[in-house]
């Protein structure tokens with residue numbers, strides 16, 4: 001590959017950036033793929049790491065390995081901090097500047113606390129491998145602490161798990177935490193009965209799974225109730241602290257809060273000095289390029305992508321992948337001298353969410369499924385989208401094992417000492433020796 005071919009810089013090796021790279025690598029171009037992490041992450045299964053069902057390496061793969069067969073793709077582990085559109089350069093955090101002929105930005109989204117960023121230390125969200133293992137640690141530590149706790153009120157707070165946000169991630173977390181407590185941990189503790197743990201799912205809106213049909217929401221509510229999850233609907237959270245939340249104006253004592261309520265786009269709009277929507281997503285043209293800059297494309301969760309009929313495309317993995325493929329095809333047409341108008345059109349394949357290890361809902365307009373059949377569909381679909389035979393087999397085996405035995409094996413408390421984890425959560429407990437209450 002010579003230096004004369006166009007140089008494409010791709011920022012972000014998530015669903016959109018990776019799909020673009022793998023398709024565009026077949027063209028006569030040179031690609032530099034930049035990501036702040038060394039792995040591509042399958043975010044839809046992050047909640048399974050957080051709830052001890054899967055190990056981290058089952059849902060994340062080294063980016064270098066995924067593109068190694070393309071000699072024209074160079075991978076850089078680096079954080080992008082800006083873009084100089086006039087000079088056509090990407091600015092890295094360490095001051096390096098990388099020139100491009102075409103730039104594809106696919107930097108995804110992050111949690112949004114609706115103006116309450118101070119809640120984050122108490123109510124961590126789920127976006128990265130580190131988030132998932134930190135939540136797993138908090139869940140498991142809460143049971144460990146409850147086992148040694150003598151103060152009944154504190155023990156009750158330790159055994160109360162609050163999830164904020166009743167979308168697919170909140171529903172999946174709540175169902176799996178309930179099963180972890182009632183099935184997986186059964187008989188393993190002596191002073192506490194993990195089955196008595198309270199799992200509370202809080203949603204400000206009138207129903208769960210707001211993007212699904214109403215009968216699917218009703219089914220999810222019933223299925224969660226069967227697992228013993230308390231669902232609070234129409235209940236806005238007005239405060240989050242180390243010792244609990246305030247919901248519907250009343251305090252609820254808990255030491256474990258998980259945020260599953262909202263996301264905002266990556267700060268790419270700021271780098272590009274571009275117009276953004278309320279969620280911070282860059283407003284793009286119908287061909288996903290930046291207005292006035294046909295050499296810059298923004299795709300996936302960080303772009304306000306539209307369908308051909310003007311409705312917004314959802315912030316989900318298939319939309320990001322379809323956008324990556326579309327931009328690669330667009331580039332191919334441009335390289336062939338065809339610069340006619342291209343319009344991205346998103347094709348929706350349906351919405352899926354699981355509720356524990358045996359129930360799920362699938363909503364694809366007129367085709368709707370619920371219960372076990374939907375769960376099997378969910379399982380097969382996710383295994384299909386994982387990368388590599390080895391991981392597909394490993395995940396399928398883990399799920400079958402959980403399905404039949406209820407046992408979850410990824411239960412290690414790792415990363416950071418107990419005191420550090422609790423300190424961040426601001427947990428307060430009874431100090432037995434001193435008889436006083438103190439922050440751990």
Ligand SMILES: Cc1cc2nc3c(=O)[nH]c(=O)nc-3n(C[C@H](O)[C@H](O)[C@H](O)COP(=O)(O)OP(=O)(O)OC[C@H]3O[C@@H](n4cnc5c(N)ncnc54)[C@H](O)[C@@H]3O)c2cc1C
Nearest residue numbers: 012014015016036043044080107108300301315316317320
């Ligand atoms: C918990 C959870 C569950 C989900 N469940 C589902 C589901 O069931 N089904 C579904 O379809 N979708 C689901 N999604 C949404 C889906 O994961 C996203 O829509 C999808 O990942 C968006 O792809 P993307 O390429 O835009 O961004 P991402 O896949 O998020 O990739 C962005 C990449 O950019 C990198 N990056 C970010 N900033 C920088 C920077 N400054 N410098 C360098 N690199 C940077 C990141 O490290 C990351 O690798 C879920 C998301 C989450 C968080």
